[in-house]
Amino acid sequence: MALLVCAAAAPAEPPRIRVGSKSFTESYILAEMVAQIVDETGEARAERRLGLGGTGIVYGALASGDIDIYPEYTGTIAQAILKEPTLASVQAMRTRLGARGLTLGVALGFDNTYALAVRRDAAARLGLRTIGDLARHPGLRAAFDPGFLDRGDGWPGLQRQYGLRFAEVRAMEHALTYPALVSGRVDVIDVFSTDGQLARLDLALLTDDRRFFPDYSAVLLARRSLAERFPRTWAALQGRLGGRIDNATMARLNALADLERRSFAEAAATFLGRSSAETARRPARELATLTLEHVWLVAVSLTAAVLLGLPLGILAARRRRLAQAELMGVGVIQTIPALALLSFMIPLFGIGQLPALVALSLYALLPIVRTTHAAISSLDPRLVEMTTVLGLRGWRRLAWVELPLASVTIMAGIKTAAVLTVGTATLAAFIGGGGYGTLIVTGLALNDVGTILTGAIPAAVMALVIHAAFEALDRVVVPRALRAAPSASN
């Protein structure tokens, strides 16, 4: 695996432009468009690093130079990246980003923000064109996504701004609000303005005439070096995408992927007017490759965790004072949500396999350190004391007596860590670490249970296989007399 990475970096290769995306459909499709235009222009070869989680991870990857370009939204840039929520103009953002070695392309033309939707017939009947019009119909029933209900820039703020009142407002999972609206059980729902469902269902979007929802215009966010080193590519991106994609177009492309099960590459190619034969070569990476990647992630991180965790656990068992601090340290790591831990790795190790391996190793550390410490410090003190009398010192005491006696418990800890790691490793895909998570992340973006399962089922199978493998390993590692769990009451 490491050899492959080296080979890719060999000097004979053409220069690469690494294209990133977040892990939702629209971002995947836009990134595919970018990658296809890069390849077409021919100045460089596109390398896809798609599905890199949320803003924190993908922006971190851009800032650290692990990717060169990805699609972003002006509202996110102002609020989450520059932390200047009042910043409105693209030009002002471009200037601010310039100081960070980054640049912005021209706006792509559509705006992915919250909107309210009603049935088209109801809109006609009640004369609804703007959100403000809703204030005249307090008898309507609304269903909103829980996220929208809670956010200050969601329902609470909107209600205040427009003075809205409904007969009923209930929380409902986003995917369920569409059928509820179409079947007439509710009258108003929140949507994203480029949602694929909008293209298919007969819905009317209400105009945000008081401009309450912040502007989320799509733009290309890139490293300045990309624009400088590959001027033709940068110009082609501006020319072919800038101002060309309106809300309806983006919604249709999203529908292509989300509802009609077309690949992101196909959806992108459709927009670019390319034949899908050209894009059929999209590397729908095979299960075998993903399995290898996943096994590699688990094997390397588990090995590292054992090599580090065993000595740490032994040390903790030897030094009471150190044990407190040490166990607390590894415990704290465990409380960091996996995605957060992964994103902390980006400034240090960039994206890809390395940061995933480091994060996974840290995660696997706790069960190993804790069980090793517990196993060794709870050994029968008379048996441990006897080692001194018998003249066993240092590593011999450890290797001949303590570790064998503790082996059942320690192996159980390693087994737990291994099975945990198989599951956690699916998150590696969020920072471009590969493995089964790649399918799960894509499936989540498409809201496609089938795709999610093609990643989740092999991961579950691998967890079972690894568990069985460790049961077998017990026969090698744990002394025979301890395995049968005899009532050793002597």
Add this chain to the structure above:
Amino acid sequence: MIALRHVTKRFGGRVALDDVSLAVEPGTTHVLLGSSGAGKSTVLRLILGLLRPDAGEVRVEPTAPMGYVVQEGALYPHLSAGRNVVLPARAANWSAERQAARLDALAALVGLEPELMARYPHQLSGGQRQRVSLMRALMLDPPVLLLDEPLGALDPITRASLQAQLGRVFGELHKAVILVTHDVREAFVFGSVITLLSHGRVVQQGTLADLAQRPADPFVTEFLSAQAPPPEMARELRL
């Protein structure tokens, strides 16, 4: 040579040993007698260096190796009986042949069939485990032997024959031996000198005859007579 001089040992606030002195010369066996909790095992653990005295002095020459048999055997459950026995020899880097030869000799000494050496501790009886533990203590032929009720779990016949055997071995091999026991008869078989402990204090030191004929304290008589057969039983059985 083993010597304790005015040794005091406390656990937390509680005094386990209070001003205890005793000396054991090579070639002699010293018996520690006393009721449960008197401090007998604590004396051995001080000599082994597993505990430090709070006051007084503990001297042992030579300091290593020492043979030690604990009350419960303390065999390693993951090792066969034979591997348990040769463990100190492996630690001392003996050759495999030398280990095997010594193992056979010791098995014969304590009366265990060589086949038993392949068994794990949980596959042995309590008395067999005690004898394996004794073999392990004798493995390096140590000049100092500390035995904490080594024959507790044996039947009377094996016990008597082993007592006689060990008594001979200790005498011939010129070892300094401390033997802890509750059993006055064992004290008689092994002991040139007896130390009777009670609540961490030395009540009396001397031969069994001294203790019986010139008790320093009513406790001495009480302790000795508690283990003698009651007069009616002795009469009845014509003991």
